[in-house]
Amino acid sequence: MRKKVVAGNWKMNKNLSEAIQLVSDLRNGLDSFEPNCDVIVCPPFTNLESVNTIIKDSKIHLGAQNFYFKDSGAFTGEISADMLLSVGVEYVIVGHSERRAIFKEDDSVINLKLKQAFTKGLKPILCVGETLEQREGGITKEVIKNQITAALKEIPAENIANMILAYEPIWAIGTGKTATPEQAEEVHKFIRDLISELYNSNVAENLTIQYGGSVKPANAESLLSQPDIDGALVGGACLQADSFIEIIKSA
Numbered sequence: 426m427r428k429k430v431v432a433g434n435w436k437m438n439k440n441l442s443e444a445i446q447l448v449s450d451l452r453n454g455l456d457s458f459e460p461n462c463d464v465i466v467c468p469p470f471t472n473l474e475s476v477n478t479i480i481k482d483s484k485i486h487l488g489a490q491n492f493y494f495k496d497s498g499a500f501t502g503e504i505s506a507d508m509l510l511s512v513g514v515e516y517v518i519v520g521h522s523e524r525r526a527i528f529k530e531d532d533s534v535i536n537l538k539l540k541q542a543f544t545k546g547l548k549p550i551l552c553v554g555e556t557l558e559q560r561e562g563g564i565t566k567e568v569i570k571n572q573i574t575a576a577l578k579e580i581p582a583e584n585i586a587n588m589i590l591a592y593e594p595i596w597a598i599g600t601g602k603t604a605t606p607e608q609a610e611e612v613h614k615f616i617r618d619l620i621s622e623l624y625n626s627n628v629a630e631n632l633t634i635q636y637g638g639s640v641k642p643a644n645a646e647s648l649l650s651q652p653d654i655d656g657a658l659v660g661g662a663c664l665q666a667d668s669f670i671e672i673i674k675s676a
């Protein structure tokens with residue numbers, strides 16, 4: 426049985442004192458009920474260590490938003506898997522559309538990052554999604570298939586149990602536009618069938634596939650009640666503890 430996972434991607438938001446406030450509010454809010462899902466927060470690098478101290482022995486898991494696939498060396502400005510692990514990070518977002526579009530990360534870099542994450546014991550949250558133009562051109566499934574096939578190249582089945590896949594239509598990220606539950610479910614089902622083809626049905630059935638793209642308290646329940654939607658990757662609505670908690674309750 427798959428467990429739902431709700432993750433918050435803080436992006437480039439929150440200085441140290443704001444991060445401490447947000448995660449403390451979140452921890453206090455979650456102490457009052459038993460969430461029916463796993464909860465992950467992905468703050469900026471500069472907040473990871475402090476956030477980790479605050480979430481110790483709580484229901485909240487720690488994720489990072491990015492890392493580099495090399496072990497160490499002359500890579501100015503980059504962060505390694507070992508560095509993340511040393512401050513308590515368990516998950517890492519890989520292939521977010523903002524990394525792909527703004528920082529020009531291509532499928533081969535994403536594949537190397539996934540391999541390094543698995544080697545080091547970090548659990549990747551692999552993001553895939555189509556642009557509005559691609560959706561309107563009727564090639565959503567082709568785009569998703571290409572992204573997933575390239576990202577998972579040479580990655581063995583046993584690693585898939587240690588990752589999360591997030592379907593994030595780019596036209597829905599930070600735009601206030603959300604895929605309808607039916608649109609999202611159609612792609613999630615397609616992804617699960619693809620994983621079954623690439624690996625086997627057992628691997629596919631056990632894979633958590635999150636939806637991301639303007640998830641908020643008002644639409645979370647209808648999205649998360651779809652059979653192949655196993656949680657949410659939340660941007661804007663995770664920056665306030667109240668709205669993130671409402672989404673967690675919907676799961």
Ligand code: PEP
Binds near residue numbers: 598600601637661662
């Ligand atoms: C995201 O950045 O992964 C995301 C889904 O953002 P938002 O919820 O703001 O659309």
